[in-house]
Every structure is written in structure tokens, then in C-alpha cells.
Amino acid sequence: MSGSPVPVDWRAAALRTGAADRAAAEAGVRATYRAAGLTVPGTLVWFDSPLSATAAALLVTGRDRAVREATATARHLLDEAARTLAGHGVGPLPDPARLSVREVLRTAPWESARRRRLAELGPAGWSEHWTRTGGELWPRVNDLAQRVRGAVADTLTGADDPAHPVAEARSTVRLTMLDALLGQHDAAWLAALADAPELAGLAATATATGWWWPYSDVVLLAERPVALHQDEPGRLHCADGPALAFADGFALHAWRGMPMPADFLDRLPSLTPADIRAEDNAELRRVMLEHYGYDRYLAESGAKPVHRDETGVLWRIELVGDEPVVTVEVVNSTPEPDGTCRVYWLRVPPRITTAREGVAWTFGLTAEAYQPIRQT
Numbered sequence: 001m002s003g004s005p006v007p008v009d010w011r012a013a014a015l016r017t018g019a020a021d022r023a024a025a026e027a028g029v030r031a032t033y034r035a036a037g038l039t040v041p042g043t044l045v046w047f048d049s050p051l052s053a054t055a056a057a058l059l060v061t062g063r064d065r066a067v068r069e070a071t072a073t074a075r076h077l078l079d080e081a082a083r084t085l086a087g088h089g090v091g092p093l094p095d096p097a098r099l100s101v102r103e104v105l106r107t108a109p110w111e112s113a114r115r116r117r118l119a120e121l122g123p124a125g126w127s128e129h130w131t132r133t134g135g136e137l138w139p140r141v142n143d144l145a146q147r148v149r150g151a152v153a154d155t156l157t158g159a160d161d162p163a164h165p166v167a168e169a170r171s172t173v174r175l176t177m178l179d180a181l182l183g184q185h186d187a188a189w190l191a192a193l194a195d196a197p198e199l200a201g202l203a204a205t206a207t208a209t210g211w212w213w214p215y216s217d218v219v220l221l222a223e224r225p226v227a228l229h230q231d232e233p234g235r236l237h238c239a240d241g242p243a244l245a246f247a248d249g250f251a252l253h254a255w256r257g258m259p260m261p262a263d264f265l266d267r268l269p270s271l272t273p274a275d276i277r278a279e280d281n282a283e284l285r286r287v288m289l290e291h292y293g294y295d296r297y298l299a300e301s302g303a304k305p306v307h308r309d310e311t312g313v314l315w316r317i318e319l320v321g322d323e324p325v326v327t328v329e330v331v332n333s334t335p336e337p338d339g340t341c342r343v344y345w346l347r348v349p350p351r352i353t354t355a356r357e358g359v360a361w362t363f364g365l366t367a368e369a370y371q372p373i374r375q376t
Contacts, residue, residue: 008190008194008203010188010194013184013206013207014137014140014141014144014184014185015140015184017228018226019223019224020208020210020224024204024207025183025205025221026221027204028203036101036104036105036108039216041215041219043088044219045218047223050177051151052077053222054173055077055081056213057176057177057220058078058081059078060085060092061099061215062092064092067169070157070166071156071158074157098216100179100215102178105181105214106181106186106202109199112196113199114193134189134191137191138189140230140234147236147244147259149174153174153177155250157173179215181202181214182210183211183212183222184224185211187206209223210223225245225246228243228245229242231257235257237254255290258283258287271288273301289317289325294327298327301317303315306353309356311355311370312331312359313355314329315328323350326349327345327346328355328358329345330344330359331344348362349361354367
């Protein structure tokens, strides 16, 4: 007698990197089609990222013309996808005649499972259940999905190039991405409906791979990322490379969730105070300061403290075209294991004029109300 199946760790599945389990993913796809009463397509085509898979989806739905005219990058990606599809005997359509079956495979069974669970638990019970299962995971995977959508649209339409009118192309790309099931990035709602039998195939696919595009006669599947870096709150973040990267070179660069140009991050290891002062973009300059270190910048810039008292030292950095950076230097009263006391730099609003006011602000208090009995 076989044992019970091991429960899925949906957080781990959502953030997993590395090669997809293609056999398991394809078995999950076939199970999903059968559960929906659809004929399983005979052709399943793999791509290295959601970017290349989206290019293929544009071709198989006949939506590629507007995008092809957008940029040379789009034309290259579409040509590469066309060669891959041709190798599997799949050709592009001249008109939008091949329709997605996503609604049948995903939306209808999901709504059925959710209605059943809501009836079992009631509104309050469902809310509590969602909080315990998918609720915590949802912001993280939803952010990843939205970032991927935006980056695919930017890459295919040249959205960063003002010389190209990209509205039609961008709309077409986003419409085509709505054909996709998100695989591992559907983890939040699959966690909430984990026991629904009609979702078993979708769950199996989601634990094995990333995004996939289901059509009546062909399925396009994208590999998982090869690298993913997030900070503690779950924002994409990496100082020395892509925060999210796929095997074909499609990548997203970010600093604490803020999209960054790849060449900007390459500059961070060799920054100087002069580089920081010369940066015109205020957001990028703040990233530079954070990476460089407020204490180091202050020391190397010859900055002077504007106030000091028993709580710490208040420093102020004037920046051209931006609000000043004001920080409070405080010393941790609890010694480290080696006997030293760690120094912290706390950023506070520019309106702060005293060290006590700055430290109090970090606790949500006024300077008058901040009267610690004991510091730790």
C-alpha cells in the first residue's frame, strides 16, 4: 500500500530555479487537458524563458506583425522562435486563428474549486484559509509575474526607445502574455486550493516548470529561471548581476525592487564620491549612496556633523537637484561577541534637525516623548 503523497512546499516551488522537470511538466499538461475534456495536443515545444516563449506565442496566434515592426530585437526573437517552431512542424498563422484554451484549463476549474471551498468554509473561514496558505506568498509571486510581463513587453517593443511608437505592439504583447498559465508563479492560489482534484494537473505542472501557453493543437512551455535574488521583503534585489535570469540571457536587474540598467550595477564596485555627486538621476544616486555606504561617503566627502547629543550624531548630505540625505549615527549599546559596539546609520526625513529627534522618529515618537529607560 503506497503512502500519502508528500505535501507540496509551494513557497519553495514558486521560487525554485534551475532546469525544469520536463517529463513531469509535460505529464501535468496532459493531465490538465484531459481533466478539462480537451484533446491533448501532440506537440509540446520548450523555450528557455518567458521572453522567447512569448515570441513563439505571437507567431502561433498570428499576432506578430505589429511587434515585428517595433524593433530589431523583436525581429530577431521572432525569427529565432520561428526556427524553433518549424523544427517541431509548427508554423505561424497569417491571422489570429489559433486561440488559447487557458479559460477552460485554468479559469473554469479554479472558479469551481474556489466556490466549493468557499461553501465549505464560509467567507470568514475562506479568508482565514487564504491568509494561512496563499496570502503570504501572493505578493511575492505576483510581483515576480508582473515584473516578467513588463520586462518581456519592454524587450519586444523597445519601450525604452522614444523613437518607436510602441503602443500597439506593447498591447499585443500583453494580450499574448494573458494566454499563459504562470506555472510556479501560480503557486499562491494553488496553495489555497491544493486538495482540489480538478487542479491536480495544473499543480503538477507548476511544481515542475514556469510559464506555459496552452492552445488547441500546441503547447509552449518556458523553463524556470536559472537565478533569482530577492531581499528580505521579497523584492528583486542584486548588486552584482541580474536579480532574475534565464538561460537564454533574458534578465531583470533590480535594487530593492527598483528596476536598474545592467550597466549601472556594473559601475557600483568602482564608485567614488565624485561619481555619486555627478549622477543626475536622483533615484540612481540614492542607490549609489546606499551601496557606497553613508558613513564612507561622509568620511571621504569631508562632511561635518550638524548636531550631536547623547543619542547620536546627525549628519546631512546636500545633493544638487534632490532632497538632502539626513542620517543619524548611533552606537549599539549591546557589545558584539568581540567586545566592540556596532555603529548604525539610520536615514531620517530632511526636516530632522537634532540627533534625538532623528532617533525618536525611527520609533514613531517625538523628541519630547523619546525617553528610553534603558538602551539595548
